[in-house]
Amino acid sequence: MPADGQPSSHPINRVDFSAPPNHTFQVNMAREEYPSDRRVRQFKDVVLFIFCLILAGIIAWLCGHALLSTTANPEEQKWAMSIMSGMAGGIVGYLVRR
Numbered sequence: 787m788p789a790d791g792q793p794s795s796h797p798i799n800r801v802d803f804s805a806p807p808n809h810t811f812q813v814n815m816a817r818e819e820y821p822s823d824r825r826v827r828q829f830k831d832v833v834l835f836i837f838c839l840i841l842a843g844i845i846a847w848l849c850g851h852a853l854l855s856t857t858a859n860p861e862e863q864k865w866a867m868s869i870m871s872g873m874a875g876g877i878v879g880y881l882v883r884r
Contacts, residue, residue, distance in 0.1 A: 846873060 852866035
């Protein structure tokens with residue numbers, strides 16, 4: 787402030803830093819991926835996906851077998867139910883997120 791107590795009329799009070807004049811900003815982030823790298827990445831993704839599906843299927847089968855078995859004790863049925871509930875929750879969470 788000047789000595790007289792009045793606000794300054796200096797242009798710095800009116801500068802808009804979110805859109806400065808005579809300036810343009812542009813940011814690009816693009817990953818260059820060669821076709822051979824893409825094929826390897828996609829192959830790894832598919833193999834991992836299939837492996838996880840098989841593993842989840844085996845776990846679900848074991849839990850279902852423990853739940854439906856007449857010889858399984860209540861403790862085995864409790865952990866089987868917990869695992870099945872967790873798997874169901876994970877599937878629902880995955881589908882809702884999409």
